[in-house]
Amino acid sequence: MPEVSSHVRSLKQSVYASLAEKMKALPEPPIGLHLGDTYAVPPAAARWEGLDLSSPGNYRYSHPSGLPVLLEELATKLVRENGLAATADWVQVTCGATHALHSAVHTLLQPDDGILILSPYWPLFGGMVRCLGAVEHEVTFEDLEMRPGVKALYFANPNNPDGRVYTREELERLASFACEHDLWVISDECYEHYLYDGNRHISIASLPGMSERTVSVYSFSKSYAMAGHRVGYLCAHPQVMLWLRRLTNHSIYNLSPSLQKAALAVLREGDAFVKEWSPQYASARNRMAEVVHAPKPQGGAYFFPRFENAERAWDFVERALQAGVAVAPGAAFGDAYANYVRICFTCVDEPTLEKACVILGRLGHNQGG
């Protein structure tokens, strides 16, 4: 047998896959707080029973960029909610935000190019960089500094896993750094609607001079509880979008028009769903804050408690699993985070979360922290 690409061999098994094996050995499935999802059922508009999908066009190829009517509607949303000067020419529909980020990385970087990743960060992103043969450099916002060969900066706002929501001043610092070093910015805004305590979401591309060097990534998965539909989208200047479009076309051809119609229907309904669910996520966060002694997240869907060392964190993952709650080991979120654990508070309903919180409280997880 020949050898596969050495770049692909750098892809690690996902943290969920390694947990899945341990979970199989348990007498009954644990409460899964290791995942990043929401237990909400999507708005009626996104559900199959409510959609008119009688057109034969749903079964045929469609526009590689996305349905024109959806691109228009997304541009309107990007102007209104994100403060971007977007038109349909600025938008590309993707197979979830995962595919959007994959397209962005493969369009902006080439082998041996470096990228600064603000850590802690979403695990799959590092793999996307490595499987291209590009080089990831993990840095924190506080210790931001240039490295040789770096062409781009990636960050999530709100961040997964620590829920950080960047202030305008912080974004200005990032913007100024990107301009100074002529960097691309990949801005992952999947959690834009998961905000607490009055924190506001600001898109870095809306800052002066940033729209030309930023590729912004969005998703319907979190905002509208429809991860199963896999609808994400990219926003970028048309000169960059030209290449993002070609790359996206060469990786999936187009996204199913039926899924895009679900997204369109949801967008047209406005923000009622987001407004309905925000307080429920906030309430789940507040409940979990009583048992997890970590900073309350400003946004997103996770607590990210710190432990004295990596052994204590691993020990907590194991003990939680034995007690019936799955949480994600921090090592997945960056080299410097093996002494952390990520716990999702949006992925199970209120009674199940209550059970999980009782178990977590009993574990006294932060005794070493």
Added chain:
Amino acid sequence: MPEVSSHVRSLKQSVYASLAEKMKALPEPPIGLHLGDTYAVPPAAARWEGLDLSSPGNYRYSHPSGLPVLLEELATKLVRENGLAATADWVQVTCGATHALHSAVHTLLQPDDGILILSPYWPLFGGMVRCLGAVEHEVTFEDLEMRPGVKALYFANPNNPDGRVYTREELERLASFACEHDLWVISDECYEHYLYDGNRHISIASLPGMSERTVSVYSFSKSYAMAGHRVGYLCAHPQVMLWLRRLTNHSIYNLSPSLQKAALAVLREGDAFVKEWSPQYASARNRMAEVVHAPKPQGGAYFFPRFENAERAWDFVERALQAGVAVAPGAAFGDAYANYVRICFTCVDEPTLEKACVILGRLGHNQGG
């Protein structure tokens, strides 16, 4: 603005995009025989109105490899129809065959690796190779020879655009070449059910010693007229599949479970749909053979007539368009094919095809051929 990857800049505008601009200038839309699609409506099992999609699981993340029940069913099909010793461990569901091929290229090759592409060939494949920084070498089956740095061989069987169906002897020659030079083989079998005149489809991975070095690519788009659902799949030895899975996971996370359920329902119905449509495609092919003076394709969905030179072929594309029929310029299908034109006979219904054939007959397209 920083620069995008030089690899991505090698992606050409698709032949369809350049035609689309010319088409916009026409007083009315032409009959589109430039595309590769079928006018058939998919079997009832694949249509939204017949599927039970009431489970909330349809709106959530699902298995990155594909629904386990679908993987099992696909393995059964691969054993029965393709003669492969496949189990669910050998299969990965993808976002159409485009995504399957993208995953295969990115898993097997790395920058500067070469790949032999049996030409003429499907245009997007070359772009997938270039955007990784790998090197495409176009060769014909008859002039097959090794080039420096080559790690893989790609071919489609039946072929798009020329409809070639490889015989067992021809596949044995390819297999022996691949073994001699220790090459990966990417076998694109999207048109496996489009066969005429008693031609049989044989999967190269079913030949002795080939299952370990072959990644086979399949699609529901052509066989079941459901291109809009974007369901494709990969078959490979589990040691290779391990990496194909990670790459696929890092590019789209997972395919929508709703779309996978449509594919599952279709598979469970058996081959009635394929048997119903085969004679209709054969009949369309026979009608077009009366006006297009090119070899009758053995399989696939296209005629690929040759002209005296590139100018004559372009002239034909232009004149056909003015007369109301869009066809695809041959230059898209390989460096040596600018004097060809591709014409699809499965993408419009019988009365429309009849109109198109009258127009093509009147053009006398092959006068220079």
